[in-house]
Amino acid sequence: MDIWVNVIAASSGLLGAVIGIAGTLLSERWRGQAAAQTERHTAAFRLREERKDVLIRFFALVREVERFAQRRLDGEDLDDAQVEELTSRLWLLHLEVHMICTQPMDEAANALTERMSAAAWRSTGEELRDYLGDVRRAAAAAARAELGVPPLPDDASLRTA
Numbered sequence: 001m002d003i004w005v006n007v008i009a010a011s012s013g014l015l016g017a018v019i020g021i022a023g024t025l026l027s028e029r030w031r032g033q034a035a036a037q038t039e040r041h042t043a044a045f046r047l048r049e050e051r052k053d054v055l056i057r058f059f060a061l062v063r064e065v066e067r068f069a070q071r072r073l074d075g076e077d078l079d080d081a082q083v084e085e086l087t088s089r090l091w092l093l094h095l096e097v098h099m100i101c102t103q104p105m106d107e108a109a110n111a112l113t114e115r116m117s118a119a120a121w122r123s124t125g126e127e128l129r130d131y132l133g134d135v136r137r138a139a140a141a142a143a144r145a146e147l148g149v150p151p152l153p154d155d156a157s158l159r160t161a
Contacts, residue, residue: 047100048147054096055143058109061090062116062136069119070128087117101146108142111135 065086072078094113098106112135119131144151 051101051105052147054093054100055105055146058093058097059140059143061086061093062112062139065090065116065120066128066132069116072120072122073128083120087120090116105142105146108135108139112139 068078068082068086090113094109097109101109112132115132115135119128141151
C-alpha cells in the first residue's frame, strides 16, 4: 500500500505540472490569437478610415467640378486652364480611389470621373442633373457599400437643387 501512496503522490505532482504547462501553452496561444484578431480589426478600421477620407475628398471635388460644369452650361465663358486644372485634380483623386478601394467602387468612381470630365469640357446638351444622375447615384451607392453603410431606400438626398 505504501508504494501506491508514493506512486500517487509522485504522479499527482507530475500531473499538476503537465496541466500547468498545458494551461500556459493554451493561454499563450489564445493571447496570440486575440492579438492577431485585434491587429486585423485595427488594420481594417484604418483602411476604412482611409477609404472614407478619399471618398469624401472625391465627392467634394466632384461637386466642385459639377458647379463649374453648370456655369459652362449656363453659358459662362470659362478658361480652359481652369477646366484642365479641375479635371486633372479629379483624375488624380480617382487614382487614389483606384489604389485603395474595391473594384466596384473604382468602376463607379471611374464612370463618374469620365462623366464629370466630359461635362466640364463641353456643354452636355441636357440638364446636368439628368446627365450625371445615374452615375452619381451608382457612385454614391458604391461608396456606401465600400464603407459598410446600409443602402438608402431613396436617393433623394443626392439630388441637388
